[in-house]
């Protein structure tokens with residue numbers, strides 16, 4: 001894949017991330033999954049001090065871990081809470 005194509009895909013992903021989740025820099029769940037699996041036992045606790053839209057919390061819950069999330073922006077806190085609540089009801093964001 002050419003560098004220009006990669007840039008285009010990155011911008012498209014960022015655009016949809018902002019349109020759908022409304023946070024500027026959510027990371028894909030697949031990025032955090034190996035970190036959580038490698039750094040905590042089942043039932044363990046994950047700390048994310050820059051939680052954003054709560055992706056770490058979503059993945060932690062899906063992997064049977066607890067999560068402590070810290071986020072500066074109240075709008076993102078609400079977004080994270082909503083995403084995690086929806087995921088708990090089986091409606092993944």
Ligand SMILES: C[S@@+](CC[C@H](N)C(=O)[O-])C[C@H]1O[C@@H](n2cnc3c(N)ncnc32)[C@H](O)[C@@H]1O
Nearest residue numbers: 025026027050051052053054055070071072073
């Ligand atoms: C790159 S985003 C994290 C995105 C997150 N990984 C996700 O998937 O949604 C970084 C977040 O850190 C938050 N932040 C920046 N400084 C902070 C601070 N001092 N304390 C808590 N949160 C902070 C920002 O508001 C921003 O939402």
